[in-house]
Amino acid sequence: QASTYILSESGWRGFTTNAIAERAGVNISSLYQFFPNKESILAELQKRHAEDTCTDLVEVLNNLPKELTFREVLTHIIELLVKKHQIEPEIHSIFNKEVPFTVRSILDEEKDLRDQLLLILGPHMVNVSDPKFSVYLIGIAVDAIINEVASSRVDMLGEGILVTELVTLLERFLIRPA
Secondary structure, three states: OHHHHHHHHHHHHHOOHHHHHHHHOOOHHHHHHHOOOHHHHHHHHHHHHHHHHHHHHHHHHHOOOOOOOHHHHHHHHHHHHHHHHHOOHHHHHHHHHHOOHHHOOOOOHHHHHHHHHHHHHHHHOEOOOOHHHHHHHHHHHHHHHHHHHHHHOHHHHHOHHHHHHHHHHHHHHHEOOO
């Protein structure tokens, strides 16, 4: 919590182990027992956020009614992702714009999530030569678009047009004419 607060209030430059320890009310040496530097703290924040998002998305995917249209399935997925970015959008902006790329973490859970998405979306894909690769690409595209909106147009996160346009983009990419 202290890390999130410091990051949102002071940005990457003010995100120091001393500031975090002070905000958390712990000795700096106690902090260093668990985290050797601010990059490791940030990696943990990103990991927790990604795990939380993956868990919620898997729950949504597992509880989708069978009678939904492909567009409705995509809408449920995109709505959840947008909703997750509405919580502390300034943190997403910092992750996306300020944090050095070398610090960003990559999670194995993403592969499991892509496999689950492929299982759900695959039967609906039409004329997609490599469904696994297409699911990988839509993950990158959706993440990039939502993060950019969270960084530069945060007001759009609450507008239905973002969900509608993302769903249309995915639907047109995943259902192709012969």
